[in-house]
Amino acid sequence: MKRLYFLLLFFVSLNAVNGQEIDNDLLLIKRRMDSIKSYEAQIKLDVDISFINMPSKYGKVRYRQGEPTKVTSRDFIMLPKRGLDLTLNELFEHPFITVNRGQENYKGVSCKVINLIPTSSKSQFSIATIFMDTSAKRIVKSEISTKMEGVFTTSLNYKNDIDALPTAIEVEFAVNNVKIPLRFLGKETQVDRKAIKQEGSKSGKIFLTLSDVQIGR
Amino acid sequence: MISLIRSEIYKIGKQSKTLYALAAILIIEGFVFLSAYYQGAGIIDLLLDNLKESFEFQGNLLNGNLIIYLILNSLWFHVPLILMIIISGFLTSEYKDKTIETVMLQPVSKLNFILSKYIVSIIFTLLIVLILAVTTFLISYWIFGYGDLVVYLDGLNFFESEDASYRLINAFLSGTITMVFFSVVSLTLAVILKDATKTWIVAAIFLICSNLLLKIDFNNEIINELFFSKLTDSWQYFFYYEVPYSSIYFKNILLLAYSILVMAIGVLIFKRRDIQG
Amino acid sequence: MILEARNICKSYGSLEVLKNVTIECHKGRIYGLIGANGAGKTTLFRILLGLIKQNSGSIAIDSEGIKPIGGIVEKPALYGYLSAYGNLKVFAQIQRLKLTKELFNESMHQVGLSPERKDAVKNYSLGMKQRLGLAIALLNNPDCIVLDEPFSGLDPMGISALHALIKKLSRENQITIIISSHIVSELADLCDMLYVLYDGEIIKSGSAARLLKENVTTFKISGKNLEMSEVLKNADAVFMNKSVLVSPKDSTISEVLQRLIEEGVEVTSCIPQTDLKALFGREGV
Numbered sequence: 119m120k121r122l123y124f125l126l127l128f129f130v131s132l133n134a135v136n137g138q139e140i141d142n143d144l145l146l147i148k149r150r151m152d153s154i155k156s157y158e159a160q161i162k163l164d165v166d167i168s169f170i171n172m173p174s175k176y177g178k179v180r181y182r183q184g185e186p187t188k189v190t191s192r193d194f195i196m197l198p199k200r201g202l203d204l205t206l207n208e209l210f211e212h213p214f215i216t217v218n219r220g221q222e223n224y225k226g227v228s229c230k231v232i233n234l235i236p237t238s239s240k241s242q243f244s245i246a247t248i249f250m251d252t253s254a255k256r257i258v259k260s261e262i263s264t265k266m267e268g269v270f271t272t273s274l275n276y277k278n279d280i281d282a283l284p285t286a287i288e289v290e291f292a293v294n295n296v297k298i299p300l301r302f303l304g305k306e307t308q309v310d311r312k313a314i315k316q317e318g319s320k321s322g323k324i325f326l327t328l329s330d331v332q333i334g335r
Numbered sequence: 336m337i338s339l340i341r342s343e344i345y346k347i348g349k350q351s352k353t354l355y356a357l358a359a360i361l362i363i364e365g366f367v368f369l370s371a372y373y374q375g376a377g378i379i380d381l382l383l384d385n386l387k388e389s390f391e392f393q394g395n396l397l398n399g400n401l402i403i404y405l406i407l408n409s410l411w412f413h414v415p416l417i418l419m420i421i422i423s424g425f426l427t428s429e430y431k432d433k434t435i436e437t438v439m440l441q442p443v444s445k446l447n448f449i450l451s452k453y454i455v456s457i458i459f460t461l462l463i464v465l466i467l468a469v470t471t472f473l474i475s476y477w478i479f480g481y482g483d484l485v486v487y488l489d490g491l492n493f494f495e496s497e498d499a500s501y502r503l504i505n506a507f508l509s510g511t512i513t514m515v516f517f518s519v520v521s522l523t524l525a526v527i528l529k530d531a532t533k534t535w536i537v538a539a540i541f542l543i544c545s546n547l548l549l550k551i552d553f554n555n556e557i558i559n560e561l562f563f564s565k566l567t568d569s570w571q572y573f574f575y576y577e578v579p580y581s582s583i584y585f586k587n588i589l590l591l592a593y594s595i596l597v598m599a600i601g602v603l604i605f606k607r608r609d610i611q612g
Numbered sequence: 613m614i615l616e617a618r619n620i621c622k623s624y625g626s627l628e629v630l631k632n633v634t635i636e637c638h639k640g641r642i643y644g645l646i647g648a649n650g651a652g653k654t655t656l657f658r659i660l661l662g663l664i665k666q667n668s669g670s671i672a673i674d675s676e677g678i679k680p681i682g683g684i685v686e687k688p689a690l691y692g693y694l695s696a697y698g699n700l701k702v703f704a705q706i707q708r709l710k711l712t713k714e715l716f717n718e719s720m721h722q723v724g725l726s727p728e729r730k731d732a733v734k735n736y737s738l739g740m741k742q743r744l745g746l747a748i749a750l751l752n753n754p755d756c757i758v759l760d761e762p763f764s765g766l767d768p769m770g771i772s773a774l775h776a777l778i779k780k781l782s783r784e785n786q787i788t789i790i791i792s793s794h795i796v797s798e799l800a801d802l803c804d805m806l807y808v809l810y811d812g813e814i815i816k817s818g819s820a821a822r823l824l825k826e827n828v829t830t831f832k833i834s835g836k837n838l839e840m841s842e843v844l845k846n847a848d849a850v851f852m853n854k855s856v857l858v859s860p861k862d863s864t865i866s867e868v869l870q871r872l873i874e875e876g877v878e879v880t881s882c883i884p885q886t887d888l889k890a891l892f893g894r895e896g897v
Contacts, residue, residue: 170386171576172493193495194394194483196386267388291389322389342705350693433689437748440661441707442679448706609664 141216151205156334167322200270201289212238293322339451371405398482399475400499419521419538427531510570523601566590620669640786644803653792675755683758688745692734739770827891828884835879
């Protein structure tokens with residue numbers, strides 16, 4: 119009986135040890151991203167939100183290791199709060215554990231899916247789900263549930279099998295319709311109050327296209 | 336006709352009330368500038384409030400283009416009111432001072448006389464709008480610079496700086512046609528009423544009612560499409576993301592037709608009436 | 613005949629203002645239109661000048677000029693904020709007349725105004741405004757000028773000056789001038805012909821001298837020691853401050869004056885007083 123008890127304890131401990139470790143594939147990907155000391159690229163932003171009409175915006179994205187990613191443009195631009203952290207620095211900022219969720223097919227790519235669960239209360243997110251293309255050693259999708267800013271789902275598309283940085287990023291998030299007094303500037307449009315109330319929160323997307331990427335190692 | 340128009344322009348240029356009118360319009364514009372500036376930041380906050388959760392913003396939306404847009408919104412009530420007062424005065428002052436009799440004692444046809452009044456009124460209106468537009472653009476861009484414009488019109492519309500400038504210029508042009516309509520109406524009211532105070536009162540009522548009727552949905556497509564008060568906001572259409580040019584052209588052409596009709600009524604009444612101060 | 617208005621009728625609703633009024637005017641002569649206030653003088657002039665339309669009747673002006681007829685109705689209406697030059701310029705321009713400096717000076721001198729004055733017309737006296745109004749009426753050399761109560765509001769000096777000007781225009785420029793007034797004395801010396809308008813009708817017309825003579829029954833005699841005259845006392849004269857009113861019944865005024873001189877009375881003036889009742893041929897005038 120005692121032996122059975124210790125065996126059980128051993129297996130539980132093993133599993134516990136597995137849950138507390140950071141996934142090796144994730145670490146590999148992180149190491150790969152850390153090798154990128156800096157990069158610069160031209161960026162094109164397209165917003166896809168039902169109540170927003172905005173032309174494509176162009177700017178320049180610049181990353182230096184240890185510094186936040188900067189986007190500059192001569193125009194007014196709206197940057198998603200999540201989606202530009204290509205080097206996973208924000209996720210790794212505070213300690214976390216990973217849980218393996220198995221394999222899943224995403225856009226024709228077989229991906230290893232893991233959950234990241236922060237162990238520190240200082241972390242900005244409550245849980246993240248990462249889809250990793252282990253063969254290409256890169257992330258193809260992430261779903262991050264932030265504590266204050268809702269859920270961001272980021273899709274990353276790569277030009278070829280060996281690129282570390284994506285060429286296209288799609289960030290999806292929840293957004294509420296604009297609520298403004300009717301007596302506002304602008305043409306007095308027909309406002310369907312019922313429809314607005316029923317709509318509630320909707321999802322919006324922003325597409326980021328990177329080109330002319332220059333990586334500094 | 337040319338000589339009549341030239342003499343009208345000469346008289347307008349010599350009257351101190353013309354300067355007062357111009358000063359009044361510029362002072363109002365100044366106040367609207369201040370109001371636009373202080374209002375502008377609050378409006379942007381209001382518009383972008385829901386998006387702050389998901390986005391960070393870079394760039395300054397409180398720029399010259401937004402200020403011009405806010406000024407445009409205010410101008411289209413204040414300016415026609417002053418224009419209607421000044422332009423009706425072109426004729427009512429002639430009745431009051433009885434100079435209209437002295438004019439008619441010269442070899443001048445009634446038709447040419449009243450047409451010259453209408454033409455000069457239109458020229459004056461165009462000049463005032465031009466001065467307003469130039470000062471608004473110059474001062475706005477000089478103080479607040481260029482930048483994207485955000486407008487709430489069936490959604491949040493963002494326009495790049497050059498596109499915004501293009502739309503704003505066209506909005507001024509389109510709004511000018513509305514100003515011409517109100518000017519012509521005021522002169523026709525002057526023909527009918529002759530007295531300055533009565534004309535001002537009726538002109539003000541006309542302007543207020545037009546603005547109120549603009550906002551009412553008559554549930555009748557013909558009225559909503561063809562009634563004159565529904566045609567006076569075509570300048571706003573330039574701020575839909577996709578500009579409905581055919582609608583704008585239709586409205587403006589129809590409004591011009593209304594202006595010609597109102598002019599014709601004024602001319603007919605003036606021609607038929609005896610000249611008595 | 614330069615101007616003929618025949619059977620002019622004008623009504624305002626049920627009120628008949630002019631009833632079959634006919635006047636004929638010849639070139640270079642001065643015509644007077646006498647009538648009480650409300651007789652229809654101004655209405656007739658407005659019709660002659662084309663400001664209002666008659667209900668019936670015809671007007672013919674025999675003139676080939678650009679401006680056959682000019683005039684002033686009631687007070688001269690000018691642009692107060694403009695100078696004399698500005699006013700003339702505006703009114704010249706609207707009738708396609710270029711106001712050169714020479715024309716301006718000539719116009720101003722013609723009516724006795726100084727071309728040097730630059731201030732706004734609102735600062736002018738009534739007499740000066742009348743003159744400027746006349747200058748405007750004379751632009752483009754009309755053949756006929758109509759002046760509605762031009763002496764109204766003028767002081768004696770102003771009246772005298774305007775008298776002289778009107779005579780000069782008529783004689784030298786051969787302009788036909790029609791003047792209205794409700795004061796007979798204003799027109800007596802000036803007009804060649806008179807029309808008497810009463811209640812919208814022309815009741816008398818003819819040579820001014822004849823009409824006035826026919827309707828003069830009283831004379832105002834001024835002089836020294838009038839109160840001592842037995843001739844005047846016997847003539848039932850009405851004694852006033854320094855003059856007397858005498859209505860000779862059995863003799864002519866010349867005979868009365870002769871007898872006064874013989875008496876030793878120094879007569880300084882003898883002014884005929886028109887009998888308005890007789891002139892208008894109506895009681896209650």
